[in-house]
Amino acid sequence: PFVIVCNHQASLDLMGMVEVIPERCVPIAKRELLYLGTVGWACWLSGVIFIERHRRDAAIGVIARTASTMRRQNV
Secondary structure (H helix, E strand, O other): OOOOOOOOOOOOHHHHHHHHOOOOOOOEEEHHHHHOOHHHHHHHHOOOEEEOOOOHHHHHHHHHHHHHHHHHHOO
């Protein structure tokens, strides 16, 4: 297992990231991206897991549940 951190500089960077991220990857993004029009819709439809960075406990809970699901489904 490993973590890939992408610090993109423009919304088009997302297109390039999709090409290099491994198939069995579970993407996590800040919740603010959900409200960026077509980028938000594309992320949501792609199954991106959104976390609220301003609510630390909630973000940790989402990541913990995601990790648990990944282990259960062998992702």
